Amino acid sequence: MMLSRRGLFVSQGPGLGRRLAHALALGLVLAPGLELGGPAFAQTPESAPATAAKKTAARPAKEDPRIEKLKTEALADVEQMRALTQQIVDSVFSFGELGYQEVETSRYLTGLLEKHGFTIQRGVAGMPTAWVARWGSGKPVIALGSDIDGIPQASQKPGVAYRDPIVAGAPGHGEGHNSGQAVNIVAAIAVKKLMERDKLPGTLILWPGVAEELVGGKAYLIRDGLFKDVDVCLFTHVGSNLNVSWGAASGTGLVSVEYNFEGQSAHSAGAPWRGRSALDAVELMDIGWNFRREHLRPQHRSHYVIRSGGDQPNVVPTNASVWYYFRETQYDRIKELWELGDTMANAAAAMSGTKLARTRVLGSAWPRHFNKVIAETVHTNIQRIGLPKWDDADQQMAKAVQRELKVEERGLAVELAKLGEPVKDEDNRGGGSDDIGDVSWVVPTVTLNYPSNIPNLPGHSWWDAIAMATPIAHKGAHAGAQTVALTLVDLLTKPAVLESAWTYFRDVQTKDLKYTPLIRSQDTPAIELNTEIMGKYRPEMQKFYYDPSRYKTYLEQLGITYPTIKPGATSAAPAAK
Numbered sequence: 001m002m003l004s005r006r007g008l009f010v011s012q013g014p015g016l017g018r019r020l021a022h023a024l025a026l027g028l029v030l031a032p033g034l035e036l037g038g039p040a041f042a043q044t045p046e047s048a049p050a051t052a053a054k055k056t057a058a059r060p061a062k063e064d065p066r067i068e069k070l071k072t073e074a075l076a077d078v079e080q081m082r083a084l085t086q087q088i089v090d091s092v093f094s095f096g097e098l099g100y101q102e103v104e105t106s107r108y109l110t111g112l113l114e115k116h117g118f119t120i121q122r123g124v125a126g127m128p129t130a131w132v133a134r135w136g137s138g139k140p141v142i143a144l145g146s147d148i149d150g151i152p153q154a155s156q157k158p159g160v161a162y163r164d165p166i167v168a169g170a171p172g173h174g175e176g177h178n179s180g181q182a183v184n185i186v187a188a189i190a191v192k193k194l195m196e197r198d199k200l201p202g203t204l205i206l207w208p209g210v211a212e213e214l215v216g217g218k219a220y221l222i223r224d225g226l227f228k229d230v231d232v233c234l235f236t237h238v239g240s241n242l243n244v245s246w247g248a249a250s251g252t253g254l255v256s257v258e259y260n261f262e263g264q265s266a267h268s269a270g271a272p273w274r275g276r277s278a279l280d281a282v283e284l285m286d287i288g289w290n291f292r293r294e295h296l297r298p299q300h301r302s303h304y305v306i307r308s309g310g311d312q313p314n315v316v317p318t319n320a321s322v323w324y325y326f327r328e329t330q331y332d333r334i335k336e337l338w339e340l341g342d343t344m345a346n347a348a349a350a351m352s353g354t355k356l357a358r359t360r361v362l363g364s365a366w367p368r369h370f371n372k373v374i375a376e377t378v379h380t381n382i383q384r385i386g387l388p389k390w391d392d393a394d395q396q397m398a399k400a401v402q403r404e405l406k407v408e409e410r411g412l413a414v415e416l417a418k419l420g421e422p423v424k425d426e427d428n429r430g431g432g433s434d435d436i437g438d439v440s441w442v443v444p445t446v447t448l449n450y451p452s453n454i455p456n457l458p459g460h461s462w463w464d465a466i467a468m469a470t471p472i473a474h475k476g477a478h479a480g481a482q483t484v485a486l487t488l489v490d491l492l493t494k495p496a497v498l499e500s501a502w503t504y505f506r507d508v509q510t511k512d513l514k515y516t517p518l519i520r521s522q523d524t525p526a527i528e529l530n531t532e533i534m535g536k537y538r539p540e541m542q543k544f545y546y547d548p549s550r551y552k553t554y555l556e557q558l559g560i561t562y563p564t565i566k567p568g569a570t571s572a573a574p575a576a577k
Contacts, residue, residue: 067494070198074486075485078482085183085478087546089178089179089468090548090554092108093465095541096154098151098171098533099210099211099212099213099214099216100210101530102149105148105208106208110122116189125221125223127217129210130207130221132226135203136192137202139231142232143206144204144233145233146177146209147180149177150174151172151173151174151465154171155172155465156174157560158466158467159466159470160466161397161401162565167537167540172465174461174462176238176465177213179450180236180237183236183448183480184234187485190481191204191485192204202492205226212435214529215434216525218435222438231502232445233439233445234378234484237448238453240455241455242451242480244370244420244447245375246420247422248424248425249367249369250428252334252432254363256364257359258307258323258359259324260321260359261281261356262319263275267315277352278318279320280352282321284348284351284352285322288344288348289324292344296337297328298430299425300327301325302325304323306322323362324341327433328367329428362529364435364519366438368436368440369441371504371505372508375419376419377490378487382448382483386479387414390472393562396565397454398410398455400566401454401457405458407456408456413455434447441510441515444504444505451472451479452476
């Protein structure tokens, strides 16, 4: 018998010892295939990565009657909190805050959690809007996370199937990050009630993904020790189906780097030969990168914006900066792109006679890898919950948006997605990044996607905000909360599931590759980002904050008829089957 680093006992031999005692203390019968000290944990010659993944899969078993009773009660409590789910979704939507500036959002969410008995730690990891909410004691420690930031210039009236901003030019929830905390909070409140009544051991931790659109927060939470004693992380993210995956995910990891150049000022017309333009260095770096990208892997993605380029044309720019995202599907390849960027920056400085003053990491994300055992557990609960029952108005809304986008009018999903499986690197065509990838390499993690948005949207756009304070978002978040609640019951009452998850994590996922942060020791969160934008638009946005004490929904407060579609717009596409 040995004690694992997570405080759960792994049996190696005939004695079941304390792990059996732990299970008996819960009054539980372990499911077949997850026996203490059974094949899921045995160290045999077959424990190579390929076979280990198979060994960690739990065989289907009839649910223990007590666990089933807990699940039924959890679902009933989530059902009773439908209105709270809707209020959280609508409130955070109305705040529409950008990364590092999620002030109203964090104040609202932490106040709600405190009201329900959670202890709050604010200003975590050097980020004023980051917080951790805790309740309970002992093992297992389960972390529930979801992002909270919005997208620039994505302000949009919900339920309106064409461009109609609430505040022109303002940010908004153009990825749907207003919905995930509703999923987690409602599920946690429901399960907390059961834990209190039945004296179930365990600790619930809720936390926000601050500045996810800048991939700027989670690596610092890891560095600050948030996940040091966590047994499993359940992450939730808006999607258009109710699904989960395991293994290497499609998409990329990245490092976000700002290059700052210094030159010499002079009169641009009177004595330009006496100046050295920092903007020239930025432009030379960008030109060099754009020529080089032809010779990079198809999986790679890279993009940049010029953050500063001088003060006015008749003064040779003394300072200029450019901000790059270097994306690849593997950690080593991300580092290679970063090194290539550094080489080009130094070469641009040499060509322009300027100085590369400093580089600053503004964000980072490891490629995502999700836990097989936890994903299978979540998927079983997804199959129980199923997709929401969309009504005609929901489908009409979705098809109207798809019609405006000139994509197939399929409406909302009516069939559950399958359990997602690992994506081979040669099949990964690149794409977006998420710093939940970092978390997935320090603790067994999955991302539950819940169906609060419309399929086939462009992403990071006001289009993606249209559904996010409508019945589509409310129903999708409710289904997500149901799934999380069921999964929490599983994790609290089946210690063998956690041990099996850690077997996969140790023997498969991290056997040959260990987490090394992309952020450097000198890097700190770029909490000044988006300050100017929010300072400009917040006063006007505050006029439209949702007031649930006066209005049942945000649609009602805004006086919006659901759905609002362009006059004369009709669908020629057949109904989804």
